[in-house]
Amino acid sequence: QKEVEQNSGPLSVPEGAIASLNCTYSDRGSQSFFWYRQYSGKSPELIMSIYSNGDKEDGRFTAQLNKASQYVSLLIRDSQPSDSATYLCAVKPRGGSYIPTFGRGTSLIVHP
């Protein structure tokens, strides 16, 4: 059973702060990692993908991957109230169907 674990939160941060979201996974053979953002009542949308160890930056977002420790994180710098949403971590296996397994998501609240 492949598992993807996230703290459900909510994680509350003040506007302008750094929000740190974490995700751990059980399948050591996983090769692709994704962060989706889901606003309340809306569908998930992809915001970041990462495939190799280290950091990947895209604007205010940084994804960090550590395959040895089997965790992936998402940092949001200069958090804005519009970043308030649930963030889903998704992990794809190596080979096979390449269909991702999703975590349950972490609720982020950015308060003014």
Place this chain on the structure above:
Amino acid sequence: DAGVIQSPRHEVTEMGQEVTLRCKPISGHDYLFWYRQTMMRGLELLIYFNNNVPIDDSGMPEDRFSAKMPNASFSTLKIQPSEPRDSAVYFCASSFDPLNTEAFFGQGTRLTVV
């Protein structure tokens, strides 16, 4: 392209009734996925199709659930008979190549079985 289109957006039905959810994937996408999302279990893959053929339906919870994809532009998820525990948001998603590309989600159908 208008994206993945699902209908209806909301469905309220009585226990025991048949429910049919519909999905139109993005044109040219060969993969179609049906997901169910609940607070307790998160986002679960129910079934996925490749070129209209069901590939993996191991996530379908019971025989009450069935899915079809008669052509490249249409899929249905049917629940018969429906039960209150089926209440959830059901998402359809499509993808060109799940290895290298993301899946695009529809807006979902919020199903309430009373």
